[in-house]
Amino acid sequence: MDEIENANTSESAPKTPLCVSLAENLKLIKKTLGNSNDIIIRKMSIGKFSEQYIAIIHIDGLANETIITDTILESLAPDPRKNSDKESLDTIQYLKDHLLSVGDVKDVIDFPTLYNTLLNGDTIILFDGLTEGIAASTKGAKDRAISDPVTESVIRGPREAFTETLRTNTALIRRKIKSPNLWIESRVIGEETKTDIAVMYINGIANDKIVQEVLDRLDRIEIDGILESHYIEDMIRDSKFSIFPTVYNSERPDVIAGELLEGRIAILVDGTPFVLIVPALFVSFLQSAEDYYHNAIVSSFIRLVRFFGISISLVAPSLYIAITTFHQEMLPTPLLISIYSQREGVPFPAFIEALIMEIAFEILREAGIRMPRMIGPAISIVGTLVIGQAAVQAGIISAVMVIIVALTAICSFLFPAYGLSNAVRVLRFPLMILSGMFGLVGLMAGVMIIILHLCSLRSFGVPYMSPFAPLILKGQKDALILFPRNALLTRPRLISQRNNVRGRKHPDKMKRNVH
Template identity: 90%
Template structure:
């Protein structure tokens, strides 16, 4: 390849390398910088009445809409251009934008950095021979997944739609829920190589300006080569990076994100993933389901209490069994104590080892069920659990009571609406088992107290993680352990919004109704 001028030979990420007047040189630079990739389609045409104006149309195959390029760009360039181009070639750029191109969004490009960014985002680039300015026409048309039912947050009653991997589809799903001009979006591009689009959504006038600015500042400080999933962002902006508890909430349901935005929180959408991040995130947020708000308040409160009780069982049930059977047998009624020890008579392991074996076996089976093909994964995990559990009891390795305890713990672990908190409880179960095996109930209570103290020390973007419990906010109890009726939820969380805290507050001029 012919050597190119020094002022324009550069890596695609070089800053402000200007386009040249020669179209041939510009095409050479593009081919060299992009490695002659065969998905970069370059079409050169002669336009104008005398067919002397050389124009190049460049797009990325698979990212641009071929039909839109043909109908709105190629047809205009080849059929609609007239002889004015021969007399005023320097005005061709503006002429095309004003009279020819029928796409919705066009912008000028003068350097290769902007050109590559637009080209690799699905836009079509139009370059002209003799001009140092080109046009980027919006022709994005990459294939994406259709809006479907949520895969991880299924509900009996509620909207049947979830986010997709396309950023603009996701923002549109939220705007369908909140049709307010105060729903603002601020954009960022993160990743030196991936150039991933990030959208920060919040409701102006409800969201706390300081938290919004803090979110934007933390995003601006991220330095990484690529963002492939929203967890990359979550891991870099969360407060306590060493904590096992998640301090950034995520959901794939547009109605959940809309509800959080209405409470004053900020949503972070990442192109390429269907999971949207929400900050600030509180501990109670991970224990509440979207379906709670679609049922009667009494029913939802009962379901929440059952869920919280089941989550506590998931955390401490094996440890409690170990502590009582090892150190505190006097706490059990005599018939129950005789029944348990008659079952454990032939078991060669202490209760701690017995529980540890069963918990590890269950975690292995659950992970195997997730990684197996979808059609056989559930069958293998269920059959494996039944066969292994029954065989272990018959072989005298594990007692039947321990199988019941581990099965109950496993069932309760599926009560978590948020998968992130479920993972934290799964891991913490093992240290609590160790403390119970060493010190009995004293060790178990000490472990639980350490967890509570750690939770009370956490913050999410300046908001206490355990609010409205610590600090105690009485108004916040209306939507914490229990759920009050909808007409009682008149205020937003005080520590999150701090602005326009009254829901549905009307404009002063519209508070009075006309009575006929």
């Protein structure tokens, strides 16, 4: 017994059975949990003629006090109308029969199971003289209500977003896809945090090889804690040193449901409202959920505008530097005279101008994000206007450069996915350096390197630039432009290799072993 008491949490985790003595069990639980004051332990006796001493244990704030009081304690209260002698014959079985209204009742025979269920919000019932206990489902931690999406707002479309509660998020997806083929496989990752992970996919549509690859990568993760879904993203993604994201994420249930219907796999992490999607394609980061809620012609026009604006966000400062520094002959004479008349008193070359303005804008944008929500946007806008105007009047920056940087900043907000926006923000600076050193030759070389790098990327075995490279003609229906809904009858061929025709009844495949 002394060996058990001297064990810590990690050492007691490998199959340490419960003790026969209730007092010893409670002593070890208190010591392992550091005598924390949020651990509520209530001792009581049940039975009228042969008393049975028990302990009810739960964590304040994680368990639902109402369920504990109205269900568990009420069930344990003595009832003169019942035969107490019969109750004492099999106390555990009797309590199970009367605690079924809780929802879920499980056996507890070792300390690792006890700690896991207790820290998940369940209530533990331990018995004196028995090496077996009961875990009653009483989860009741406070969670955030379902609200509007913050980072993926739309004019037309559903107004609900994921929360930090895993079961709420899975329920939101099941409300969209009411199919028995929507399967969930669970994992617990993190030696200390014990974070619940749910892998969702549609059986018969998702590629079994990709599903198995996702599960294998999750099983290989060894880390002490998972606090946000990016921890998982960073450990399962392909090309870990690439600046481009190869795992898509969204906080909208309708987006995740649409991706699942295309054969992708969703990874939900308890404690974060952002759900991961794999495999991820480059075009996925440039498409908005609202594209599918408008007329196809209007959505196609908006997509083309978005692609054009994103291209400007990447190369506009570099193009200006290259032309004004090395290729002035490309500009019409009146425009060239206007630009150089504004730059007459500017002491810096175009590259230094652009670098100063870009760094200043990135600082202002980051400051606007970190400031309180009520004053952040106002400070960033006012700061940009004041600094830009003051820099022009002081003769440090030309007015044309302010226009170029402002246009670049506006176009950078066209990205539906924030992850790809960050990649473009960083790549803008190497392209500016290449343009300042080699002109358009350096700019084109930089763009070609980026394109070649994109074509070399894969996301769980699927080419990142699909359907452009490799070129898939059927995939062009939902790439740069969007075809009408009745023309989108097939799923992406490289992602879903089973049941590729939408709406076709698919037979039940051999079921996977769900762990």
